[in-house]
Amino acid sequence: MHHFQYRDGELYAEDVPVREIAKKVGTPFYLYSAATLRRHFRVFDKAFDGIPHLVCYSVKANSNLAVLSLFAKEGSGADIVSGGELYRALKAGIPPKKIVFSGVGKTPKEMREALQAGILMFNVESLGELKTLAKVAKRLEKIAPVAIRINPDVDPKTHPYISTGLKKNKFGLDAANALKAYEFAKENPYLEIVGIDCHIGSQLTQISPFVEALRKIKEFILELEAIDIKIKYIDLGGGLGIVYGNEAPPPPAEYAKALQEELGDLDVTLILEPGRVLVGNAGILVTKALYYKETPTKNFVIVDAGMNDLLRPAFYDAYHEIIPVKEKDAPKIVADVVGPICETGDFFARDRELPLVRPGELLAIMSAGAYGFVMASNYNSRPRPAEVMVNGSDFFVVRRRENYARLVAGEKIPPFLSEQNG
Ligand code: LLP
Numbered sequence: 001m002h003h004f005q006y007r008d009g010e011l012y013a014e015d016v017p018v019r020e021i022a023k024k025v026g027t028p029f030y031l032y033s034a035a036t037l038r039r040h041f042r043v044f045d046k047a048f049d050g051i052p053h054l055v056c057y058s059v060k061a062n063s064n065l066a067v068l069s070l071f072a073k074e075g076s077g078a079d080i081v082s083g084g085e086l087y088r089a090l091k092a093g094i095p096p097k098k099i100v101f102s103g104v105g106k107t108p109k110e111m112r113e114a115l116q117a118g119i120l121m122f123n124v125e126s127l128g129e130l131k132t133l134a135k136v137a138k139r140l141e142k143i144a145p146v147a148i149r150i151n152p153d154v155d156p157k158t159h160p161y162i163s164t165g166l167k168k169n170k171f172g173l174d175a176a177n178a179l180k181a182y183e184f185a186k187e188n189p190y191l192e193i194v195g196i197d198c199h200i201g202s203q204l205t206q207i208s209p210f211v212e213a214l215r216k217i218k219e220f221i222l223e224l225e226a227i228d229i230k231i232k233y234i235d236l237g238g239g240l241g242i243v244y245g246n247e248a249p250p251p252p253a254e255y256a257k258a259l260q261e262e263l264g265d266l267d268v269t270l271i272l273e274p275g276r277v278l279v280g281n282a283g284i285l286v287t288k289a290l291y292y293k294e295t296p297t298k299n300f301v302i303v304d305a306g307m308n309d310l311l312r313p314a315f316y317d318a319y320h321e322i323i324p325v326k327e328k329d330a331p332k333i334v335a336d337v338v339g340p341i342c343e344t345g346d347f348f349a350r351d352r353e354l355p356l357v358r359p360g361e362l363l364a365i366m367s368a369g370a371y372g373f374v375m376a377s378n379y380n381s382r383p384r385p386a387e388v389m390v391n392g393s394d395f396f397v398v399r400r401r402e403n404y405a406r407l408v409a410g411e412k413i414p415p416f417l418s419e420q421n422g
Pocket of ligand 1: 058061079102103162199201202203237238239240273274275276277312316370371
């Protein structure tokens with residue numbers, strides 16, 4: 001469910017015509033619906049009503065401060081993977097006691113920042129990381145709350161680039177090494193074992209891999225209990241998929257029910273780290289057609305957004321629905337929708353059937369709220385697009401379009417290249 005719908009042939013975001021926003025802010029731009037974000041959070045959170053739980057929104061999916069603030073107001077915590085994400089989450093008002101820190105490569109500096117903030121839990125992914133965390137905590141005279149990330153070796157049946165819970169992936173620890181890590185943590189006065197963690201992948205459209213991972217975690221908890229280690233939190237990560245085209249992911253209620261059944265009467269608090277399912281369908285990328293080019297083999301609709309703005313099609317061959325902002329009865333064409341970047345991979349759709357698109361017309365690339373702007377770059381020296389949030393009949397620029405000065409901010413020509421010394 002989302003709030004991007006046609007009214008009298010015009011695409012609206014909630015109660016605002018998308019065309020009006022384009023007129024004001026120019027193109028391309030990301031557009032988020034506050035009502036959709038709120039609804040997605042509430043549906044997800046409510047699905048777990050029956051069990052002690054904490055939803056820690058996965059900041060990496062969309063880290064705009066407005067999005068984070070909206071979730072903070074809904075009571076969400078945050079799953080972060082960097083000092084930068086910690087900074088954003090705190091700035092948006094997410095309480096530190098609701099923040100979990102994931103990721104295989106936390107630096108001592110990032111650990112310090114998180115310890116000083118007083119976060120809920122570090123999801124530790126190696127013995128080396130655990131030892132470093134203990135040292136950092138000792139220097140600060142603090143105790144670091146830890147969970148060890150288990151690699152449960154289950155197949156999430158998703159794109160290989162976003163599958164993380166297989167033995168061959170870099171994430172987490174196998175059971176034997178995880179046990180060693182727990183034993184180390186138990187003996188160290190600067191570490192406090194609070195949880196166990198896993199995340200098996202993203203855009204999962206089946207429930208069974210989640211249940212299988214949880215089953216393995218439960219088995220592991222029994223092993224821990226045998227050596228007198230008590231677990232307060234099970235963090236199951238994120239990963240629930242969304243509809244981009246013809247996928248049929250389970251609704252949050254079904255997902256929650258299956259997890260609840262598998263949990264049984266285990267006395268723990270469940271932590272969830274949803275990203276995509278909260279924001280994916282709450283955002284679109286609006287772009288303008290620049291040219292229509294027919295060649296003997298293919299037709300191309302060339303638009304003013306590029307792979308630097310939305311990388312998913314180029315990177316994962318991901319499908320995103322593309323619809324005209326003004327609904328039309330035009331004859332159908334089959335075309336590639338491509339950006340202006342000097343790469344063959346710069347496309348949003350290939351051999352897609354669309355109503356004939358004329359230069360100047362606006363298109364909406366759907367389901368772009370997750371892993372959209374956050375993966376944008378300045379490749380080809382393109383300023384990154386604006387981000388806009390609609391709330392009812394109002395809209396707000398929540399990140400202004402970058403300008404050329406911003407492109408070179410921080411760059412310097414060294415003295416040996418400056419004219420005087422030339
Ligand atoms: N927790 C951890 C530890 C993660 O690594 C991730 C995502 C999540 C939670 C959130 O997963 P979600 O609920 O969004 O599936 N750029 C890719 C997705 C990469 C996901 C990385 N980890 C894409 O555009 O599809």
